[in-house]
Amino acid sequence: MSGLLLMMTMWWHTAFSGNSQDINLVHEGKSAYVIVVPAQASKAEQRAAGIFRNYIEQISGARLTVIPENEYHTQPAVFIGQTDHSHGPEQIKGEGYFIGSEAPHLYIRGGSGQGVVYGVYHVLETYMGCRKDAGEPAVVPASRDIRLPGQLHDLQEPAFLYRETYYPASLDPEYLEWHGLHRFEDLWSVWGHSFFRIVPPDTYFNTHPEYFSLVNGRRQPLQLCLSNEQVYDLAVAYFKQAIAKHPDAGYWSIAQEDGPGACTCDACRQADAAAGGPQGSLIRFVNRIAAQFPEQRFTTLAYGYSARPPQHLRPASNVYIMLSTIDAFRQEPLATAPSAAPFRKNLEGWAALTPNLFIWDYTTQFTHYLTPFPDYAQLQPNLQYFARHGVKGIFSQGSGAAAGDMAAYNSYVQACLLWNPQAAVTAVSERFLRSYYGAAGPYIQQYLAALTQAVKDTRATLDIYGNPVRSSHDYLSAIWLKKYNALLDQATAAVKNEATLLKRVEQVRLSLTYTALQQSRFYGTADGGYLHPDGTIRAGWREKVRAFAAGCQRAGITELAEGGLSPEGYVQDWERTFSQPWIPSLALGAPVTLAHAFTPEYTPKGAATLTDGLFGNSDFSYNWLYTYGQDLIATIDMGSSKPLRRISLHFLQDARHYIFNPVNVTVEVSADGKHFQAAGEQSIPAGAEDYTVRIQPYLFPQPGVTGRYIRITARCPASLPEWRLVAGKKPALCCDEVSVE
Structure with missing residues (x-):
């Protein structure tokens, strides 16, 4: 030896x-x-x-x-x-x-x-x-x-074959391995909405418009024409080359673009009619490609117009269906939520056709990443529901590379449940909070519990496309925000001498700060607003905005919404708000009568939006009176006859959200509210294709005119422009403030 x-x-x-x-x-x-x-x-x-x-x-x-x-x-x-x-x-x-x-x-x-x-x-x-x-x-x-x-x-x-939780932590390769997670980029060579990577419009549309969808009688680069043989040949050629280049890829996506525009040519329509909808031509096309590459696994999306399972048609054995939960609200489990009923029906239908099911789920508010979004109690029951229905893989889409509400917590808990949906989630949660927040952990746990309870008590709706204003009357009301801040005060005190832990607690607080800032735009001169009653900016408000942005930068937060502002851009947006001159409108606070209904989810103040002294910005959910598919006819009562010099108002154009300028705006004035006389008119020509968000002012000089009542009539376009025409959608009008001088 x-x-x-x-x-x-x-x-x-x-x-x-x-x-x-x-x-x-x-x-x-x-x-x-x-x-x-x-x-x-x-x-x-x-x-x-x-x-x-x-x-x-x-x-x-x-x-x-x-x-x-x-x-x-x-x-x-x-x-x-x-x-x-x-x-x-x-x-x-x-x-x-x-x-x-x-x-x-x-x-x-x-x-x-x-x-x-x-x-x-x-x-x-x-x-x-x-x-x-x-x-x-x-x-x-x-x-x-x-x-x-x-x-x-x-x-x-693991309970699931594919497991992904999409938060900043997933950018760390070791974090993925530590928690048994995947990324699209590592398993798929081509993933997500992939039609235009296979047949790109920039390359083919000008010379071969027939490769793309026929919509409203003309070819448009919205989706592919899946009955076109050349499109099929191009797709086969694309995958031959891609598979040779990436032989180790686990999956390949053949999926529609994000949006409408399924092809309605005769051949596609015939395939769709046989299968009960546009999913018919999609599944036929994907199956044909999959047959050429039997050793590969292909995925496609059941999303939007392709969400429903086809009739008399099954996906091939090497085709995986990724079904989206995008239309469901999040305050209740998907297994019972009324808003998830169509999803449940689709899931059961697809499960009857194929054992190869993936789910594309959502666990953040995409319009406002930092807004508290307490769907925490639904994480486990939703994953258990998926497991019971034989789902093989989950993409749980959070805030991505941008840090959203409780991003580290959500990522950790979801990772544990994606591996084992039956895990003792309370113990998992407590273990993370104790480890990540130290002595502040119990207070963060109480904060999460308070948010969850508030949603239940106030019967709030958790919408992945919501905003803090829509929730200002329920779980994000001033009373609840005070309770949340008190709990975070205790969390801060518990770790005040530990820099790393204190920074983590401060990042949690950013969600409440952001909520208060956003709501202040809505409150204006009222309690919680950023303005004094005389229209001057409240002391320290600029500093609050800048402190918030600095906190975001310390936390590594680079984006506040999906495709939205950076913290620096957020400060600039506020500076534009601060720079708007306060106009002591003669109509300030005047009652408004509307001939047609507004859309309440986007107009929390209702008709008062037109005379609250606040102007809108690029976000249509703040300080805009939103009317859908009908004219805006508003009558303002100033209480007594007054000499008028000028009437002004703004309309928003946001084609992505189907919001357009009116065709025509007229202003009328009356002394008695019954007999009106014309005081100005402007016709607005329809513009060319333009997805830029714009705010357009309209001014109506009124020299020598006296009146008590002002009637604004804005004619809504009869239909969407051809370049934005979508079945089932109508144009909307958004007006912010009728200012009278």
């Missing part, structure tokens, strides 16, 4: 003399162990061994040697991968893993893919106290002794 081997053998007997049932992996900074991998180790097994060795060294200072199994003798070992020294179940489901021990040996095995890597991270967190709560460096305890139980039998298998 060599001197070194004799010394290690003596050390090993000493280390185990205390408890023969334990595995003393490291004792007093030294280890007798080696890491053993298969003689022909896979990349995943090699990586797993390297990760294990590096973390053991970080914890204890001991550096274990990695050897192939054909060089192993009899020393204590950590067997990583499918070695001949096997232990545990013969088969491991999917990317699952098994952790076993029979003193003195430790075994870490994985199923397919990265299972063995996931197993290593499970050992590090569960048995060695390491943590990776967010996209930050892992927390690694320091200890010169590492001891594990000697009779481990820990089998972990």
Whole structure:
């Protein structure tokens, strides 16, 4: 026996003399162990061994040697991968893993893919106290002794084949591996809305418009014409090249663009009629492509016009359907929410046609990432519902690379539930909050509970396209905001001397600050508004806006909404608001009578929006009177006859949201409210295709005119312009303030 081997053998007997049932992996900074991998180790097994060795060294200072199994003798070992020294179940489901021990040996095995890597991270967190709560460096305890139980039998298998939670933490590759997560970019070579990557309009539309959808009698680059043989040939050629370039890709997307415009040519219409809708030509097309590449897996979206399952048509065996939950509200579980009834029906219909179902789910408010969005209680029941219906994979879309409401928390809890929907979610939540927020954790837990309770008590609606103003009368009311802030005050006090933890609590507070700032635009001169009753800006308001932006920058927040403003842009937007001159309108606060109904979800103040002294900005949900598909006819009563010099108002154009300028605006004046005389008229020509958001002023000089009543008539376009024509949609009008001087 060599001197070194004799010394290690003596050390090993000493280390185990205390408890023969334990595995003393490291004792007093030294280890007798080696890491053993298969003689022909896979990349995943090699990586797993390297990760294990590096973390053991970080914890204890001991550096274990990695050897192939054909060089192993009899020393204590950590067997990583499918070695001949096997232990545990013969088969491991999917990317699952098994952790076993029979003193003195430790075994870490994985199923397919990265299972063995996931197993290593499970050992590090569960048995060695390491943590990776967010996209930050892992927390690694320091200890010169590492001891594990000697009779481990820990089998972990994922409930879903594909698991993705889309928050900033997922930009960290180690976070993904630590929590058994995926990314579209890693599994799909082509993912999401992919039609125009396969047949790009920039390349083909001018020369071959027939490749694209026929909508309202003309070819438009909205979707593809799926009955066109050349489109099929181009798609086959595209995938031949792409598959050769990326042979390891797991999935390939063939899916419609985000929006309407399904082709209505004779051939597509015939296919659709046979299958009960546009999903017919889509599934036929995807099946044809899939037949050319039987070894590949293709995905397509059941979304918008393709959400319903087809009749008399099944997806091919290598086609996966990704069904969207986009139309459901989030204050109730999807299994019971009335708003999710169409989704449930579609899910059951698709499940009857194919076992290959994925879900594209949503867990954030896309219009305002930072707005508190307490759907936390629905995370587990929704994933359990998906699992019961045989769903194989989940894309849980949060705020993406932008930090949204409780992004780190949502990501962590979702990751645990995507692996095991039956996990003890309360314990998972408490474990994260205690680890990530330290002494502030219990107060953050109370804050989340208060938000959840408020939604229930006020019967609030959680809309992924909502805003803080729409919720100002329920769970984001002034009374509730005060309660939330009080809880965060306690959280702040608990960690006031710990810079890292304090920064995390401050990031939570940004959601309440943002809510208050956004609501202040709506309140105006009332309590909670940014203006004094005389129209001057309240003291310190500019500083509040700038402090908020600075807090966002410290937290790494770069975007406040999907495709929305940066914190710097948000400050500039406020500066434009601050720079608007206050006009002491003769109509300020005057009652308004409307001939037609407004849209309440976008007009919280109702008719008073036209005389509250506040102007709108580029967001149509703030300070705009929104009327859908009908004229705006508003009569303002100023209380007494007054000499008039000028009447002004604004209209918003936002074609993306079907909001357009009126065709014609007329102003009439009356002394008695019955007999009106014309006081001005402007006709507005229809513009060319333009998706730029614009605010257009309209001025009506009134020299020498006296009146008590003013009637504004804005004629709504009879239909959407051809370039924005969508079945079932009508144009809307948005007017902000009728200012009278």
